[in-house]
Amino acid sequence: MVEIVIDGRKIRARQGETVLKAAQKAGIFIPTLCHNDSVKPYAACRMCLVEATKNGRTKLVTSCDYPVSEGLEVKTNTERIQRDRKMVLELLMARSPGSPALEELAEKIGLGHGPRFKEQNFDDCIMCGLCVRVCNEVVGVSAIGFEDRGPARRVVPPFDVENPECIACGACAQVCPVEVIDIFERAGIRELPRWHKKANLVKCTSCGRYFATEEEIDMIRKKTNLSEEALHTCPDCRRYSFKV
Ligand code: FES
Incomplete structure (x- = not known):
């Protein structure tokens, strides 16, 4: 100490x-x-x-x-x-x-609502890189990264196209401090437009609600010994059914 x-x-x-x-x-x-x-x-x-x-x-x-x-x-x-x-x-x-x-x-911090810059050519990301680090260090995927330098610098998937490595887990959206990474779920699809990503959602076999993308389940399958039944059961139902 x-x-x-x-x-x-x-x-x-x-x-x-x-x-x-x-x-x-x-x-x-x-x-x-x-x-x-x-x-x-x-x-x-x-x-x-x-x-x-x-x-x-x-x-x-x-x-x-x-x-x-x-x-x-x-x-x-x-x-x-x-x-x-x-x-x-x-x-x-x-x-x-x-x-x-x-x-x-x-x-x-006492800045108040004073005048802001009127003209700006940037997108809305503040380049803090938190989404990039969480994707890499926590999810272990590296589906997004920095591109270019100076004012042109931005966060994108490689070549700014949909990255098959992305599992659409939404961790990037969760941690973004300025909340500019949108994530939508509709009709069984999860979408992260910023990364051009669309992923099919899977329904819980027990309660019937959508709870994860196919890619997320694939990743968990590779990393754990969970049975197919457990993999297709949402965390809430799993807690009761499998005592985990
Ligand atoms: S530089 Fe320390 S919190 Fe961002």
Whole structure:
């Protein structure tokens, strides 16, 4: 364990833990967008900026990937941080205007509903890469990735066409902080238009409701020893029927 100071409070943290994690455990708020506990930090959005002082030197760091160390002093809400966070958020709002999540964050950090950039040529994605990392690190599929550079950079499936590797699980839509990955289910089809993906849904043999795509079931079949009966039973019914 190491002892650090955050906003004047002494805090014990685990060696190797990030400043963000230590602050969250102590109930100290640091805004984040691209952070998710299930994937490795990537520090793309810059919302979690804090001031870190060690050995008399102070620098601005991203708390989601900055490790704690003995004697580290952290400030999470100085004037400089507030100014920089607001600037970062305004730039993100220019990319994704009208995003309820960004509007909510703007309110929280005191940016308010001031004037936004009027002209913008970007799509609505803020390039945080959370969807890419979850698809790769959690689902284990890598169905989407970054393409191009600079302002033209975007997230797409390879060649921007439907990727047969995609299992249409919707994990990308679940984690997107600005909620711009649409997912629809109708007439037995799950659709993720952003990735040009359509997948057939499978009905639970017990309750009859659609609960997974054929691709999801295929993947679980390859990774587990579940019987065909269990594979075609939704998680709710499975809990009662198979005691899992
Ligand atoms: S949450 Fe740390 S950079 Fe995005």
